[in-house]
Amino acid sequence: MSTRRTPVSPLTPRRSPLLTGLMLLFLVYTLVPLVWLILSATKTQADLFSSPGLWFGDHFAFFSNIKETLTYRDGIYLRWLANTLLYVVVGAGGATLLATAAGYGLAKYRFPGRRVVFAVVLGAVAVPGTALAVPTFLMFSNMGLTNTVWAIIIPSLISPFGLYLMWVYAADAVPQELLEAARIDGAGEIRIFFSVALRLLAPGIVTVLLFAVVSTWNNYFLPLIMLSEPKLYPLTVGLTQWSGQATGANAQPVYNLVVTGSLLTIVPLVIVFILLQRFWQSGLSAGSVKQ
Amino acid sequence: MLITSGRRARRLALAVAALTAASVLAGCGSSDDGGGGAAGEASAADLDAALKEGGTITYWTWTPSAEAQVAAFEDQYPNVDVKLVNAGTGNDHYAKLQNAIKAGSGGPDVAQIEYQALPQFALPGDLVDLGQYGLEDYAADYTPSTWAAVHAGEGLYGLPQDSGPMAMFYNKDVFDKLGIDVPTTWDDYVAAARTIKEKDPSSCITNDSGDPGFTTSMIWQAGGQPFQTDGDQVTIDLQDPGTLKWTGVWNQLVEDKLVCTIPGWTEEWFKALGDGTIASIGLGAWAPGVFEQSVPDGAGKWRVAPMPTYDGQPATAENGGSTESVLKQSQNPALAAAFVRWLNHDEGIEPFLESGGFPATVADLEDPAFVDKKLDYFGGQEVNQVLTDAANHVVSGWQYLPYELYANTIYGDTVGKSYQNQSDLNQGLLSWQDALAEYGNQQGFKVN
Amino acid sequence: MAQVVAQLASRKAVRRTARRTARPPAHGRRWRSRSDTKGWIFVGPFLVVFALAFLAPIAYAAYLSLFREQAFFGTREFVGLDNYVDVFTDNKFWDGALRVLLFFVVQVPIMLGLALVAALAIDSARLYASNFFRLIIFLPYAVPGVVAVLMWGFMYGTNFGLAADVNELLGTSIAPLNKSWMLASIANIVTWEFVGYNMLIFYSALRTVPGDLYEAAAIDGAGALRTVLSIKIPALRGAIAIATIFSIIGTFQLFNEPNILRTLEPNVITTYYTPNLYAYNLSFGGQQYNYSATVAIVMGLLTMVIAYVVQLRGSREAM
Numbered sequence A: 001m002s003t004r005r006t007p008v009s010p011l012t013p014r015r016s017p018l019l020t021g022l023m024l025l026f027l028v029y030t031l032v033p034l035v036w037l038i039l040s041a042t043k044t045q046a047d048l049f050s051s052p053g054l055w056f057g058d059h060f061a062f063f064s065n066i067k068e069t070l071t072y073r074d075g076i077y078l079r080w081l082a083n084t085l086l087y088v089v090v091g092a093g094g095a096t097l098l099a100t101a102a103g104y105g106l107a108k109y110r111f112p113g114r115r116v117v118f119a120v121v122l123g124a125v126a127v128p129g130t131a132l133a134v135p136t137f138l139m140f141s142n143m144g145l146t147n148t149v150w151a152i153i154i155p156s157l158i159s160p161f162g163l164y165l166m167w168v169y170a171a172d173a174v175p176q177e178l179l180e181a182a183r184i185d186g187a188g189e190i191r192i193f194f195s196v197a198l199r200l201l202a203p204g205i206v207t208v209l210l211f212a213v214v215s216t217w218n219n220y221f222l223p224l225i226m227l228s229e230p231k232l233y234p235l236t237v238g239l240t241q242w243s244g245q246a247t248g249a250n251a252q253p254v255y256n257l258v259v260t261g262s263l264l265t266i267v268p269l270v271i272v273f274i275l276l277q278r279f280w281q282s283g284l285s286a287g288s289v290k291q
Numbered sequence B: 001m002l003i004t005s006g007r008r009a010r011r012l013a014l015a016v017a018a019l020t021a022a023s024v025l026a027g028c029g030s031s032d033d034g035g036g037g038a039a040g041e042a043s044a045a046d047l048d049a050a051l052k053e054g055g056t057i058t059y060w061t062w063t064p065s066a067e068a069q070v071a072a073f074e075d076q077y078p079n080v081d082v083k084l085v086n087a088g089t090g091n092d093h094y095a096k097l098q099n100a101i102k103a104g105s106g107g108p109d110v111a112q113i114e115y116q117a118l119p120q121f122a123l124p125g126d127l128v129d130l131g132q133y134g135l136e137d138y139a140a141d142y143t144p145s146t147w148a149a150v151h152a153g154e155g156l157y158g159l160p161q162d163s164g165p166m167a168m169f170y171n172k173d174v175f176d177k178l179g180i181d182v183p184t185t186w187d188d189y190v191a192a193a194r195t196i197k198e199k200d201p202s203s204c205i206t207n208d209s210g211d212p213g214f215t216t217s218m219i220w221q222a223g224g225q226p227f228q229t230d231g232d233q234v235t236i237d238l239q240d241p242g243t244l245k246w247t248g249v250w251n252q253l254v255e256d257k258l259v260c261t262i263p264g265w266t267e268e269w270f271k272a273l274g275d276g277t278i279a280s281i282g283l284g285a286w287a288p289g290v291f292e293q294s295v296p297d298g299a300g301k302w303r304v305a306p307m308p309t310y311d312g313q314p315a316t317a318e319n320g321g322s323t324e325s326v327l328k329q330s331q332n333p334a335l336a337a338a339f340v341r342w343l344n345h346d347e348g349i350e351p352f353l354e355s356g357g358f359p360a361t362v363a364d365l366e367d368p369a370f371v372d373k374k375l376d377y378f379g380g381q382e383v384n385q386v387l388t389d390a391a392n393h394v395v396s397g398w399q400y401l402p403y404e405l406y407a408n409t410i411y412g413d414t415v416g417k418s419y420q421n422q423s424d425l426n427q428g429l430l431s432w433q434d435a436l437a438e439y440g441n442q443q444g445f446k447v448n
Numbered sequence C: 001m002a003q004v005v006a007q008l009a010s011r012k013a014v015r016r017t018a019r020r021t022a023r024p025p026a027h028g029r030r031w032r033s034r035s036d037t038k039g040w041i042f043v044g045p046f047l048v049v050f051a052l053a054f055l056a057p058i059a060y061a062a063y064l065s066l067f068r069e070q071a072f073f074g075t076r077e078f079v080g081l082d083n084y085v086d087v088f089t090d091n092k093f094w095d096g097a098l099r100v101l102l103f104f105v106v107q108v109p110i111m112l113g114l115a116l117v118a119a120l121a122i123d124s125a126r127l128y129a130s131n132f133f134r135l136i137i138f139l140p141y142a143v144p145g146v147v148a149v150l151m152w153g154f155m156y157g158t159n160f161g162l163a164a165d166v167n168e169l170l171g172t173s174i175a176p177l178n179k180s181w182m183l184a185s186i187a188n189i190v191t192w193e194f195v196g197y198n199m200l201i202f203y204s205a206l207r208t209v210p211g212d213l214y215e216a217a218a219i220d221g222a223g224a225l226r227t228v229l230s231i232k233i234p235a236l237r238g239a240i241a242i243a244t245i246f247s248i249i250g251t252f253q254l255f256n257e258p259n260i261l262r263t264l265e266p267n268v269i270t271t272y273y274t275p276n277l278y279a280y281n282l283s284f285g286g287q288q289y290n291y292s293a294t295v296a297i298v299m300g301l302l303t304m305v306i307a308y309v310v311q312l313r314g315s316r317e318a319m
Helices: A017-040 A062-108 A114-125 A129-142 A149-156 A160-173 A176-184 A189-217 A221-226 A235-244 A255-289 B007-028 B044-053 B066-076 B091-103 B115-122 B135-141 B144-149 B172-177 B186-199 B212-221 B241-255 B267-274 B287-294 B333-344 B349-354 B362-366 B383-391 B404-421 B425-442 C003-018 C039-064 C082-088 C091-123 C130-142 C145-155 C162-170 C182-207 C211-219 C224-252 C256-262 C275-284 C289-314
Strands: B055-060 B080-085 B110-114 B167-171 B227-230 B233-236 B280-283 B302-305 B322-326 C067-069 C076-078
Touching: A017 A255, A017 C091, A017 C130, A017 C145, A017 C182, A062 A114, A062 A149, A062 A160, A062 A189, A062 A235, A062 A255, A062 C039, A114 A160, A114 C039, A114 C224, A114 C289, A129 A221, A129 B091, A129 C039, A129 C275, A129 C289, A149 A221, A149 C039, A160 A189, A160 C224, A176 A189, A189 A255, A189 C039, A189 C130, A221 A235, A221 B091, A235 A255, A235 C145, A255 C130, A255 C145, B044 B333, B055 B091, B055 B333, B066 B080, B066 B333, B066 B349, B080 B333, B091 B110, B091 B115, B091 C275, B110 B115, B110 B333, B115 B144, B115 B322, B115 B404, B135 B362, B167 B172, B167 B287, B167 B383, B186 B241, B212 B241, B212 B280, B212 B404, B233 B425, B241 B425, B267 C145, B302 B383, B322 B333, B362 B383, B404 B425, C039 C289, C067 C289, C082 C289, C091 C130, C091 C182, C091 C224, C091 C275, C091 C289, C130 C182, C145 C162, C145 C182, C145 C256, C182 C224, C182 C256, C211 C224, C224 C289, C256 C275, C275 C289
Parallel strands: B055 B080, B055 B110
Antiparallel strands: B110 B322, B167 B280, B167 B302, B227 B233, C067 C076
């Protein structure tokens, strides 16, 4: 893992049990609620309300919970999962693309007004979204976009963090000389972007993608407002609906499915994290050594 | 960060602004009160005609029995296609409904609406008056309290789906262990509360952390009529004789710390019901199902008794229950109304009862098969005897506010404070009253 | 993530330590404008979607904030800046605003501090299984909100939950969800959720510091602590600045966590507990869309001001 360090003793320090111990404490802090989540996913609905939180219940129902989660109400969970994947792939993917292009544009082209762009983006993001929900809904409704996948995807295409990252990364990773050379050769701007710049920007792109994926995966509020057709729900909204079944008259609680369903949604994110991590690791160090 | 001027910059800025303006204008041209709807005279015959002709309607609801009901309906009327949508529970559902109404489209034909929320949708004119289809003729088929609940102003806006007359659910094991008789008056109840606290400080007679539905039902039971609406005149008096009767009793429980304060419908609440911490609780007639589903540890220990009253004579209030209404923006109101009629008056009631619902129809409430049903969870007690009796003793004359949903949201800010400080409920109620009056006046009502 | 930012900052750090003479900034030079304005081709798509998804609703909200509408009788009247005057004299608004300000001043430094320490620890190669740590610390960010009510309801439960057990163990009687502890409990949830996220930002920034820098420092005889203070921390300046700005925006928009706990304690979490919660309840609870829009815009402006102030102090190097 530490490949960049040469074998000189101050640079290859001994592993410290003390430091590891302190970090372990931190790890426990992080894990306790997650342990609750995993244990709760092994319990039946009845056990959830009658057994201690940080230990198993009377029945071990992990696999039957998983099975039931995936088949409850004709397997709507799988539909919600597919929806979430669609929103994430198109939304996060699109966000990365837009942020990369825009960041590149801001970094490599000195056109007037470019600093204002970022200030405006930050300013708009600073306005709390909850109060904008109804105006956005009315707008989208007039354009016929409510209750469609576009109502979810379009807002998730904007990643201000991604924009900033790519701006700074592009400024540094793509040498102006290379662009000038390509221009002299007669290549058009768009061609230059796709054939020259993108390769150099790769590690930054992967980072932006990772964070965009995680934030669109957990997108909840706007889908809740925009969608009234359960077949279009992402997992977050669908699970909330299941959660609401436990309250009031004619209650049919399925908390065990809510918990199991939530646990299952973390799995793809972990996979994405592990995969992207390896890719971006190597790209980073390689890109930074050049001076 | 200075803007360096340049023609091209200005041009793009203009383009972005134009696009923004275009979208804003698109958004601005909005809500008129939705079209659709048969103009002119209509009648019950129209409903039958609509059923025969068929069509498609959308139905938003969160009742668990809806799937079975829709399936049965489509079997009976193959020409009609009902699109069943669960748009969320309670406030989520209402938020989407409000948005769709404001936007003028995107809403369902038929929507489930709880009794407390009905005036909020009916009075601004967003629901279809079902009186025009002759449904007023069904008055005698429903209990008086639910029939009153589906009216708002001058119109009829739905048919009652279920009812929730309140009863006292109590843990017999705990009562027996602590030597407590089932109280029939509120004074007895307070005395029992003190006994329980003395003998077992970790338990309590009941749980109340402040709940607007419970508070309004209690005031209702005491004969209070704090909310009166007449056109755009609204009277709010949360210190009227009925209210004061209730606070007279309930202040003792709150200020003397005789109640548990676990927030309702949470994991801790279910557990406390199961392990005997909460000895009794006043809930609507739909509660047996909740116990069976969510309080497994309490099986066999709980029983049902009539609510304690102020003078020992039977009296209770409704707590919960809903109707289905037809939205004005529906493209096929006659078919939608026909569906509502089927759902809550005709064959739709059976699947509803099968899934554990508590009826609002007099016939079903008097049906011996229903009344004499023994429930294992309640030690074999024929709980419906108590509950149907309660349905017949609901105090009359209650009205909800035209903005009851809003009132419920700010309850925690106002009355909730009294609960939090365990102090005089009247102060909290007055504070609630002030906030409600201010809101009402802002929204164009003339309050008090 | 802000590896990028840090990359730039670290380069400058290198230059600073290696060469004393400052170079004149590149900004002042003028490039030929022919190809420069083509930059709009790349920024364009982003801006178009941005205009649709953000600027238009904000413009509409600003428009709404100049009116007053009645939810039940449909009248709408132009009131100019009256709504804004109302917001500035609204106790509920200031109650919430001051609360998030307090939250920001206390929670953000703690959270970023923890993230920093964790990143430094993982980067130091002194840990066993650092890959594992990195993944686990990031996990809380991935947990969906719907399960948070159940989860934290359990953690903070004083009857059957973890808090009950802890109280029994330590003989205390802390009620995490009562009025005095509520804000701290929310701070705990937010910290738990976002430490991993911020740690990753810092860690990526650290990973871009070139190896030769560490060699040079070792040759000069610098110990571990000195290395951290003179190389790693300066390399992180840009990342810290950007993480702070986004934390400011996140804190001032605090909504999810109080909303989750509102189910558990509606008496403590009032409808105006944070300004964002206030705007939400105005809109969805009371249908007071105009006033809600006003609150949102005022909050946006306040957030911008504070973010600007922070940026002035912190991140000139990063740009």
